[in-house]
Amino acid sequence: MTHTFLLYCLVFLLPTESCRTLCQAASKSKEKVSAKPHGACDGVCVDNSHCSQPCPPDTPGNMGFLCRRNKWHKITDTCQTLTAINIFEEDLNTGPSFGSSIHINEYSGKSETIADKLMRKCPQDLSCVVKNIQRSPQIPGNIAVIVQLLHNISTMLSTDVDEAKMKSYSIMANHILDSKSISNWTFIPEKNSSCVLLHSVNSFARKLLINKYPIDIADAFIHTMCTFISGDNNGKNLTFSMRVNDTRNSVTGRVLISRDEAQKVRSPSQVVSIAFPTLGAILEASLLEKVIVNGLVLSVILPKELKRISLVFEKIRNSEDSRTQCVGWHSSESRWDQHACQMIQETSQQAVCKCRPSKLFTSFSILMSPHTLQSPILTYITYIGLGVSICSLILCLSIEALVWSRVTKTEISYLRHLCIANVAATLLMADVWFIVASFLSGPRTHHNGCVAATFFVHFFYLSVFFWMLAKALLILYGILIVFHTLPKSVLVASLFSVGYGCPLVIAVVTVAATEPGKGYLRPEACWLNWDMTKALLAFVVPALAIVVVNLITVTLVIVKTRRATIGSSMFQEVRAIVRISKNIAILTPLLGLTWGFGIATVVDDSSLFFHILFSLLNAFQVSPDASDQVQRERICTICS
Numbered sequence: 001m002t003h004t005f006l007l008y009c010l011v012f013l014l015p016t017e018s019c020r021t022l023c024q025a026a027s028k029s030k031e032k033v034s035a036k037p038h039g040a041c042d043g044v045c046v047d048n049s050h051c052s053q054p055c056p057p058d059t060p061g062n063m064g065f066l067c068r069r070n071k072w073h074k075i076t077d078t079c080q081t082l083t084a085i086n087i088f089e090e091d092l093n094t095g096p097s098f099g100s101s102i103h104i105n106e107y108s109g110k111s112e113t114i115a116d117k118l119m120r121k122c123p124q125d126l127s128c129v130v131k132n133i134q135r136s137p138q139i140p141g142n143i144a145v146i147v148q149l150l151h152n153i154s155t156m157l158s159t160d161v162d163e164a165k166m167k168s169y170s171i172m173a174n175h176i177l178d179s180k181s182i183s184n185w186t187f188i189p190e191k192n193s194s195c196v197l198l199h200s201v202n203s204f205a206r207k208l209l210i211n212k213y214p215i216d217i218a219d220a221f222i223h224t225m226c227t228f229i230s231g232d233n234n235g236k237n238l239t240f241s242m243r244v245n246d247t248r249n250s251v252t253g254r255v256l257i258s259r260d261e262a263q264k265v266r267s268p269s270q271v272v273s274i275a276f277p278t279l280g281a282i283l284e285a286s287l288l289e290k291v292i293v294n295g296l297v298l299s300v301i302l303p304k305e306l307k308r309i310s311l312v313f314e315k316i317r318n319s320e321d322s323r324t325q326c327v328g329w330h331s332s333e334s335r336w337d338q339h340a341c342q343m344i345q346e347t348s349q350q351a352v353c354k355c356r357p358s359k360l361f362t363s364f365s366i367l368m369s370p371h372t373l374q375s376p377i378l379t380y381i382t383y384i385g386l387g388v389s390i391c392s393l394i395l396c397l398s399i400e401a402l403v404w405s406r407v408t409k410t411e412i413s414y415l416r417h418l419c420i421a422n423v424a425a426t427l428l429m430a431d432v433w434f435i436v437a438s439f440l441s442g443p444r445t446h447h448n449g450c451v452a453a454t455f456f457v458h459f460f461y462l463s464v465f466f467w468m469l470a471k472a473l474l475i476l477y478g479i480l481i482v483f484h485t486l487p488k489s490v491l492v493a494s495l496f497s498v499g500y501g502c503p504l505v506i507a508v509v510t511v512a513a514t515e516p517g518k519g520y521l522r523p524e525a526c527w528l529n530w531d532m533t534k535a536l537l538a539f540v541v542p543a544l545a546i547v548v549v550n551l552i553t554v555t556l557v558i559v560k561t562r563r564a565t566i567g568s569s570m571f572q573e574v575r576a577i578v579r580i581s582k583n584i585a586i587l588t589p590l591l592g593l594t595w596g597f598g599i600a601t602v603v604d605d606s607s608l609f610f611h612i613l614f615s616l617l618n619a620f621q622v623s624p625d626a627s628d629q630v631q632r633e634r635i636c637t638i639c640s
Contacts, residue, residue, distance in 0.1 A: 041053060041065050041067075041072045045067040045070050045071060045072055046067055047067055047068060047069070047070070048066070048067065048068075049066075049067045050064060050065065050066055050067075051064075051065045051067075051072070052064050052065070053065065055078075055079035055141075056079070059079050059080065059081060060078075060079070060080055060083065060141070061077070061078035061079040061080050061141045062078055062079070063076065063077050063078075063079065064076035064077075064189075074187060075187070076140075076187055076188075076189045077139070077140040077141065077184075077187035077188075078140065078141045078144070078189065079139055079140070079141045080139065080140075080141025080142050080144070080145055081136055081137060081139070081141075081142060082132070082133070082136050082141075082142045082145045082146070083145075084113075084114050084117075086132065087114060087129050087132050087133070087145075088117065088121065088128060088129060088132070113152060114129075114149055114152070115149060115152035115153050115156050116156075118149075118153070119156065119157075124164065124165075125164035125165055125167070125168055126153065126164075126165050126168040126169060127164075127168045129149075129172070130168050130171050130172060133146060133171075133172050133175055134171065134175055136175075138175065138176060138178060138180065138181035138184060139184060140184045140185070140187040140188045142176075143176045143181065143184060143185065143188060143193070144188050144189075144190065144193060146172055146173075146175065146176050147176065147193045147196055147197050147200070149172070150169065150172060150173060150197060150200045150201070150204075151196050151197075151199075151200040153169065153200075153204065154200040154201075154203040154204040155200075155203070157204070157207065159207075160207055160208075160209040161204060161205075161207040161208045161209060162208075162209060162211070163211075163215050163217070166204075166205070166208055166215065166217055166224060167217055169201075169204055170217050170219050170222050170224060171219065173197065173201055173221075173222050174219035174220060174221050174222050176197070177221035177222055177276065177278050177279060177282075178220070178221055178278070179221070179244065179245040179277075179278050179281075182278060182281050182282050185282045192334060194279070194282045194283045195283065195334040197279075198276075198279060198283065198297075198299075198329065198331075198363060199331055201222070201274060201299070202274070202299050202301070202331075202362045202363065205224065205226075205272050205274055205299070205301060206272070206301055208224075208226050208270070208272055209270075210226055210227070210228065210270055214226060214227040214228070215227075220242075220243070221242070221276065221277060221278050222274065222275070222276055223240050223242055223274065223275045224272070224273075224274045225238050225240075225272070225273050225274075226270060226271070226272045226273075227270070227271055228268050228269070228270060228271070229257065229262055229265055229268070229269055229270075229271050229303070230262070230265055230267065230268040230269070231262065231263045231264070231265050231266060231267075233259070233262045233265075234259050234262070235256070235257050235258050235259040235261070235262045236255070236256070236257040236262065236271060237254060237255070237256055237257075238254065238255040238271070238273045239252065239253075239254045239255075240252060240253045240254070240273075240275035240296060240298070242275055242277040242296060243277060244277045244278060244281075244316055245278075251277060251295065251296060251314050251316055252296075252312075252314045253275055253295060253296035253298050253311070253312065253313055253314065254311070254312040255271075255273045255298060255300055255309060255310075255311060256309065256310040256311070256312065257271065257302075257306065257309055257310075258310065261306050261307075261308060261309065262306075264305040264306060264307075265303050265305050265306065266305065269303035269305075270301075270303070271300075271301070271302055271303070272299075272300070272301040273298060273299065273300050273301070274298070274299040275296045275297070275298055275299075276296065276297040276298075276299075277296055277297075279297045280292075280293025280294075280295070280296075280297045280365055281293065283297075283329075292317075292367065292368050293316075293365050293366070293367060293368075294313075294315050294316050294317055294322075294324065294365075294366050294367060294368035295313030295314060295315060295316060295351070295365050295366040296313060296314075296365065297329075297363055297364070297365045298311055298313075298363065298364050298365065299362050299363040299364075300355075300357050300362065300363075300364070301357075301362060302357050306357070307356060307357075308354055308355070308356055309354070309355055309357060310344065310352060310353070310354055310355075311326075311341075311352070311353045311354075311355055311364055312350060312351075312352050312353075313350060313351050313352075313353065313365065313366045314349065314350045315348075315349060315350060315351065315366070315368070317368060318348050318349060322368045322369055323368070323369040324343070324346055324351050324366050324367070324368055324369075325338050325343070325366065325367045325368075325369070325523060326338065326341035326342060326343050326351065326353030326354075326355065326364070326366055327340065327341060327364065327365060327366065327367050328340025328341055328355055328356075328361035328363065328364045329361065329362070329363040329364070329365075330360055330361065331359075331360055331361070331362065331363075332360060336365075336367060337361070337532075338367075338523045338531075338532070339518045339523075340355055340356060340361040340364065341353045341354065341355040341356070341364060342354055351366050353366065386431055386434070386435065389427070389431055390428060390431050390432070393424045393425075393427055393428040393431070394428065396420075396424045397421065397424050397425060397428070400417060400420065400421050400424070404417070411488050411491075412478065414488070415474055415488075415491055415492070415495065416471075416474065418492070418495065419467055419470055419471040419474060419495065419499075420471070422463075422467045422470075422495075422499055423464060423467045423468060423471065426460050426461075426463035426464045426467055426499075427460075427464045429456070429460045430456075430457060430460035430461045430463075430464055433453055433456040433457045433460060434457050436453050437450070437453035437454060437457055437525075437526035437527070438526075440453060440526050446526075447521075449526075450521055450526040451511070451515060451520060451521065453526045454520065454521060454526050454527055454528060455507055455511055457526075457527070458506075458507045458510065458528060458538070458539055459503050459504060459507040460503075461539065461543075462502075462503035462506055462507060462539060462542060462543070463499060463500055463503045465503075465542060465543050465546045465547075466498050466499050466500075466502050466503050466542075466546065467495075467498075467499040468546065468550060469498060469546045469549060469550065470494075470495045470498045470499050472546075472549060472550045472553040473498070474491075474495070475553055475557065476553055476556065479556060479557070479560055502542075506538055506542060507538075509538075510528070510535055510538040513533075514529065514533045514535045517533070519532045519533035519535065520533070520535055
């Protein structure tokens, strides 16, 4: 076994890499490993602890386990039956032939990789390893070996690729793209292996050359088409129909090149397209949370004159409640990016996307968000509530302006009404910008306008919350600090710093950090992005934190009001209960505590009741009865 591993080091590692250190480490680790049964960990299972077990006898590699909830779970598996020695043998069960499995250059002393030997033994069609690869089990270690082999072939081969080489390459890729092997990809230690495979296949296909006739290489889990296109064509239509697994019907995908685009090609050029039915499922960590690939993955390699193509994806899962996104795979960042494509048309069965292929974006697909709640009732409540809220805010500000001089004679009343007026003003501006943003058709057609609208909606809604926080701090100031007071100018400056300074800093930092990478906006609406950059957290986190602070403030007001009634008569007790109820009824909307129902909409996103309740309470947060006289009486009651 030690000899076998030594030969593996010499053959499989890169030519310029010394295997002395690795082989020494392997020998030492072999001495330390005890003879334990494979597939299970000994000892007590402590949460977050790790253990490693050897593979079955005569199988290189090991298995890693992690303890979760007092149970061992396998997280890595490097067990492999394919090695640099047996991959070229006529029969995998035959003993290793050391003399023919390795070739060392006598002058340079450099060892060969599998890819080197492959190019030497069968450079015409790369078929000398295909049979053994097809016979090998699709275990994680073998998948990793084949991915590395395909990567080495695509990078080493500098000549043109003909149909024979492409067939052999597709067979090797098809073996590890089998739907039965999807679960084994999760145990490969190198988590970017699926990204490497996609990049390798695309790189190899770029070198594909047509001699006379179009190429059509169809395997079960990878289908390659290559054809000519020229300016006198009426366009091209490449149609794929493939099964995602063994149990469902075929799913189709089409590459459409319009006549206008085809006329841009000056001379006859090649178009290569590759379809993958299972690669979407095994592309780990697409970086868009709570989404799944819902169609074929289509790779397209076009002449440089062609800038746009249309792609038609049949949906694997049909759901009326889901939201579909057209996306491209960002090859340098290994993630799906919605900015590479835009949705043209969508039905319950398929989606039509217009995409921009480039060196960064060669592969495309559609993503499905599991659930989006859409209800006409919710829409009507939102817009009717906005209309009522805007009218109420204008009325509130008008009343404040009329009676300002009479109700701001004392310092504390001036500060109270300053907070109320700014809450109303910022909420009014936020509602206006919200309506402006809703009338824009989205960032695809009005990107700059969408950025501006989103910035002001974000800023003014944050200002609403921070002015409500300022109001709560003012109440706490009146409750907790009785004998020591600050100058009026200091208090006013502090209120404006909290009310406008903090929101401005948050809004500016958010747009500056996310907009350069096109991660500021959502693809379907003028609002902060969640899927790609989590920019929405710049609104959610401050808002909920302020709701918590204001809830503590209301609790302190209730406690203070209750203390004054201890030892009083029954009549006074009843009056105290009424006063506490009034305090809660007034402070809840005034300090924005109704926004706390937003937590329920996040926890139970499918509940229409919580969404309607949240929209009702916050749409009517400021009502016409919020006149200056009523507010003055209520605030005096609260703080007395």
